[in-house]
Amino acid sequence: NLATTLVVVVGDNGTPPNVAPDQNKAKGTTFERGVRVPLIVAGAGVAAGGRSSAELVHAVDLWATCIEVCGGTQPGGSPYPIVSRSLAGILANQAGAPLHDMLLLGARWGEADGDVASVSQAGKKLRWVDTDGDGIANAETLYNLSTDPGETINEAANPAYATDLATNRAFLGAAIP
Numbered sequence: 001n002l003a004t005t006l007v008v009v010v011g012d013n014g015t016p017p018n019v020a021p022d023q024n025k026a027k028g029t030t031f032e033r034g035v036r037v038p039l040i041v042a043g044a045g046v047a048a049g050g051r052s053s054a055e056l057v058h059a060v061d062l063w064a065t066c067i068e069v070c071g072g073t074q075p076g077g078s079p080y081p082i083v084s085r086s087l088a089g090i091l092a093n094q095a096g097a098p099l100h101d102m103l104l105l106g107a108r109w110g111e112a113d114g115d116v117a118s119v120s121q122a123g124k125k126l127r128w129v130d131t132d133g134d135g136i137a138n139a140e141t142l143y144n145l146s147t148d149p150g151e152t153i154n155e156a157a158n159p160a161y162a163t164d165l166a167t168n169r170a171f172l173g174a175a176i177p
């Protein structure tokens with residue numbers, strides 16, 4: 001009975017390299033084909049008629065969503081900050097503030113050719129690559145996902161993106177020890 005059941009279907013993390021158009025931008029990387037996955041939700045708490053959303057969400061948000069939609073409360077007293085945000089407002093088609101201003105993505109950071117990325121609500125993605133595995137970024141690229149979804153144009157040196165670059169650098173710098 002969908003009136004009392006929440007059904008969540010989420011894809012695995014990205015397109016496998018053997019079927020991706022570019023194996024270097026597939027699963028196991030922070031490129032869009034490595035991190036963007038389908039999420040379909042139906043049932044309790046979901047507005048009738050269905051909809052799609054371009055909201056910036058993360059798989060960790062499913063935890064808080066399930067708790068809220070099912071009538072529970074998030075546990076308190078944890079020594080770790082709760083980063084999960086409920087998607088209930090989005091599912092109910094309610095207007096509201098974005099859940100996340102930025103998200104952190106990572107693939108094998110601290111290993112040779114590991115990478116991390118930050119994605120902003122405005123669709124700017126900063127990727128750091130650690131070529132030698134020492135936990136220090138050796139290369140960075142900034143992409144505008146709304147105009148370059150294939151991540152082919154590095155905007156890091158473009159003065160028009162200086163604020164986006166600084167914001168994403170500060171976020172990654174604070175997130176990566």
